[in-house]
Amino acid sequence: MKLPIAAALTVLGAVAVVPGAGIAIAEPGAPCDGFRPAGAAMTGVSPDQLGNWTVRYERVEGGNPAIAEAINGVIDAEARGQVATYEPSASKTTEWTLDVDGKIMKRPVTISTLFTGEYNSNLANMPFHGVATRVFDCRSGILIDWDNLFVDKMAGLTRLSEQTAKILPTVYAPPSNPGVWQFGSEIAPVDANYRYWVPTGEGIELHFPDWQFGRGLAVITVPWAQIRDLIAPEFQAITG
Structure with missing residues (x-):
């Protein structure tokens, strides 16, 4: 029988395994304390010799080995994905560079990774800045996303959209006509607009x-006060 996430996260003992899922569950207490960041890097040159890339990032070590392995597998894939995103469509006529940094962020029950990077060449409108995130429950190693974080995904995305419309004009300089912020599809309550986020002590940090x-x-x-009521019971601890 497969356990629901809420039950899986309360399994007693040093390590338990969710039946049918093969996911190790860490001992209750301070789940993320045993994990620490460890540096990693990859460099390369494009087949046509025009591009050079460097991805410096952090994995995790320590803690429960099975959980660390699950988290690192996704982080490594994201690091490779940074190159895979740019290299195929990069300039075939001029030299280019890709420089990416990935940092681990720890909270009581989550480990997040934030990748930021810069693709650059001597073409117009450069450089281009990239971002990517992944959020893990360090009690189990599973990825946390809108599908499992919210009790109702559509309601959650709608709330993020509403809050973005309110907060963004207070953080970034308004247009020349004060008060006239014209939002369109870029804040629609869909996954594509809210792909990148990490939990912080203050709330859900959205990266656009x-x-x-x-x-x-x-x-x-x-x-958190604006979103807590929509977070699933098994993930309420994410709010701190």
Whole structure:
């Protein structure tokens, strides 16, 4: 019988395994304390010799080995994905570089990774800034996303959309006509608009990629008080 997430996270003992899922569960207490960041890097040159990339990032070590392995597998894939995102479509006529950093962020029950990078060449509208995130429950190693974080995904995305419309104009300079912020599809309550986020002590920190709201990366924080009622019971601990 497969245990629901809420039950799986309360299994007693040093390590338990969710039947049918093969996911190890850490001993209750301070789940993330045993994990620590460890540096890693990858470098390379494109087949046509025009591009050079460097991805410096952090994995986790220590803690429950099975959980660390599950988390690192996703982090390593994301590091490789940074190159895979840019290299195929990179310039075939001019030299280019890709420089990416990935950092681990720990909270009581979560380990998150935030990748930020810069693709650059001598072409117009450069550089281009990239961002990517992953959030893990360090009690189990599973990825946390909108599908399992919210009791109702659509309601959660709608709340994020509403809060983005309120918060963004207070963080970034308004247009020349004060009070006239014209939002369109870029804040619609769909996955594509809210792909990148990490939990912080203040709330859900949303990261918006280059061009979603003009040039550069935009970052806002939706306070826990504005979203807590929509978070699933088994993940309430994420709010701190």
